[in-house]
Structures are given as structure tokens and as C-alpha cells.
Amino acid sequence: MVNQKITCIILLVLSTLAILACLVINFEAWIVYAVAIFGIPTWVLSLGLLTMAKAKPEDVEERVKEPFTGY
Structure with a gap:
């Protein structure tokens, strides 16, 4: 998840600059x-x-138990 977040930030910055x-x-x-x-x-x-x-504060524990499924 951290790798995806870093990649998204880099792509966001590069595309904004372009x-x-x-x-x-x-x-x-x-x-x-x-x-x-x-x-x-x-x-x-x-x-x-x-x-x-970004997880909502009430969903943080649920996301640890079950990772993001797309919904």
C-alpha cells in the first residue's frame, strides 16, 4: 500500500508539471x-x-482485518 501511495504521488506531481x-x-x-x-x-x-x-477513522480497524477490495 505504501508503494502504491508513493507511485501515485510521483505520477500526480509529474503529470501536474507536464x-x-x-x-x-x-x-x-x-x-x-x-x-x-x-x-x-x-x-x-x-x-x-x-x-x-485514505481510510475513515471508523474503518481503520476493518481495513487492517480485510484489505481494500475495490468498493
């Missing part, structure tokens, strides 16, 4: 398209995984 770079710097069109196709979905996915990884 999106901001495309907004500020005048890149070629294919670079902007590549960031739009890969960077934006990666940002949304990593943010969603980080949000889902």
Missing part, C-alpha cells in the same frame, strides 16, 4: 496532444487512488 508546462510554454502540437492523452488521465487516476486510499 500539464502546467504545456499551459505556460509553447510546445509543438504533438507534445501538447501527448500530454492531453496521457497526462490528464494519469492525473485524475492518481488523485483518485490517493483519495480512495
Whole structure:
């Protein structure tokens, strides 16, 4: 779980930097398209995984007994 959290944080930072770079710097069109196709979905996915990884205080003990099942 810690490995997944670190990976999500790294992907979130990299995709944020790529999106901001495309907004500020005048890149070629294919670079902007590549960031739009890969960077934006990666940002949304990593943010969603980080949000889902946080346990509510009442669910902490249950998650220790039974790991995350996807719901």
C-alpha cells in the first residue's frame, strides 16, 4: 500500500508539471496532444487512488482485518 501511495504521488506531481508546462510554454502540437492523452488521465487516476486510499477513522480497524477490495 505504501508503494502504491508513493507511485501515485510521483505520477500526480509529474503529470501536474507536464500539464502546467504545456499551459505556460509553447510546445509543438504533438507534445501538447501527448500530454492531453496521457497526462490528464494519469492525473485524475492518481488523485483518485490517493483519495480512495485514505481510510475513515471508523474503518481503520476493518481495513487492517480485510484489505481494500475495490468498493
